[in-house]
Amino acid sequence: MDSPHYILEGTGISIGYHKGKQVIKVGESLSFKLPKGKLTCLLGPNGVGKSTLVKTIMGHLPSLAGDIIFSGIPLHEQHPRQLAQKISVVLTDKITAGNLTVQQLVALGRTPFTNWLGKLAAEDKHIITEALQATKTYYLKDQLISEISDGQLQKVMIARALAQDGQLIILDEPTAHLDLINRYEIMHLLRDITNKQGKSILVVTHDLEIAIETADNLWIMQCGVPLTTGTPEDLVISGRINLLTTGSRLTFDPALGKIRPAALQTYGSIHGPDHLVQWLKLALHKSAIKLPQNLSIEVVDAPPTFRITGNGFEETLHDIQSVISWLKQR
Numbered sequence: 132m133d134s135p136h137y138i139l140e141g142t143g144i145s146i147g148y149h150k151g152k153q154v155i156k157v158g159e160s161l162s163f164k165l166p167k168g169k170l171t172c173l174l175g176p177n178g179v180g181k182s183t184l185v186k187t188i189m190g191h192l193p194s195l196a197g198d199i200i201f202s203g204i205p206l207h208e209q210h211p212r213q214l215a216q217k218i219s220v221v222l223t224d225k226i227t228a229g230n231l232t233v234q235q236l237v238a239l240g241r242t243p244f245t246n247w248l249g250k251l252a253a254e255d256k257h258i259i260t261e262a263l264q265a266t267k268t269y270y271l272k273d274q275l276i277s278e279i280s281d282g283q284l285q286k287v288m289i290a291r292a293l294a295q296d297g298q299l300i301i302l303d304e305p306t307a308h309l310d311l312i313n314r315y316e317i318m319h320l321l322r323d324i325t326n327k328q329g330k331s332i333l334v335v336t337h338d339l340e341i342a343i344e345t346a347d348n349l350w351i352m353q354c355g356v357p358l359t360t361g362t363p364e365d366l367v368i369s370g371r372i373n374l375l376t377t378g379s380r381l382t383f384d385p386a387l388g389k390i391r392p393a394a395l396q397t398y399g400s401i402h403g404p405d406h407l408v409q410w411l412k413l414a415l416h417k418s419a420i421k422l423p424q425n426l427s428i429e430v431v432d433a434p435p436t437f438r439i440t441g442n443g444f445e446e447t448l449h450d451i452q453s454v455i456s457w458l459k460q461r
């Protein structure tokens with residue numbers, strides 16, 4: 132039966148590949164529910180199986196065990212053409228359609244709906260224009276794909292997915308080759324699409340900080356254990372977000388909303404406004420300076436002032452560079 136809350140559900144799913152008679156299992160006992168009309172980000176270390184899970188969810192790979200239910204019906208019972216109408220996919224593979232214009236590429240999103248001649252009806256043309264407008268790529272419509280930037284291409288690929296008008300849009304690392312500003316833009320665009328058009332979106336990404344800022348839900352995938360899921364805020368508050376930094380020298384700082392070196396926690400004798408203290412700790416850590424136990428630093432703001440005190444001495448400095456130099460010379 133179709134769930135009112137979830138577009139996709141899986142219980143006890145095993146994923147992997149068949150290579151001749153050999154079965155290569157990548158993950159097992161995976162259970163998940165993808166909420167309708169929400170933006171969900173799938174995160175996890177390299178090679179853990181995110182793309183494999185996504186290919187399985189798209190119906191491109193059969194699951195090794197367990198049924199994935201899409202819109203109330205097991206995936207394997209749905210015809211590929213039916214699935215192509217309901218699930219839009221944006222992959223990062225370089226496309227070989229450089230001689231198409233932006234508008235022609237977006238029009239390919241309508242392929243599952245057009246007749247065998249591929250003729251676009253007025254309704255199709257309207258949907259294509261809307262998709263170009265929603266992704267702010269309408270001004271590029273007559274430009275060749277080979278003549279636009281990677282960031283623009285990614286937006287055009289999202290426009291194509293929108294033109295396909297599926298209920299679910301899946302993107303595998305859509306921001307992988309983009310600069311910071313474009314990575315933010317793409318994720319905020321996806322946020323907008325869920326808000327304004329009610330689409331359900333699943334994005335594979337390594338951008339934890341942007342995912343926390345934009346997603347409704349996170350799925351955290353780790354080797355050999357079930358998926359950890361929840362809102363970014365609950366995962367941060369409960370500390371479960373640190374599952375992503377297990378085994379590394381990093382930790383997630385909930386106050387800053389950022390990944391930081393775990394070693395910063397050893398600078399317990401620095402006090403003052405959080406933002407200044409954090410930057411000072413980071414600078415000390417990078418210069419490999421450990422604070423002697425008899426020394427403490429009091430930081431005050433406006434203007435930044437660093438008061439270093441120890442056994443009977445006091446030094447007042449006004450920038451982090453001076454603090455570093457002073458500590459190095461001691």
Ligand SMILES: Nc1ncnc2c1ncn2[C@@H]1O[C@H](COP(=O)(O)OP(=O)(O)OP(=O)(O)O)[C@@H](O)[C@H]1O
Binds near residue numbers: 175
């Ligand atoms: N076609 C394939 N046949 C056999 N094994 C594969 C195939 N594709 C991927 N794998 C293996 O499956 C495992 C998971 O790969 P996958 O690409 O799903 O990881 P990922 O989490 O998406 O990684 P990344 O973050 O690096 O993109 C890896 O060990 C990989 O070598």
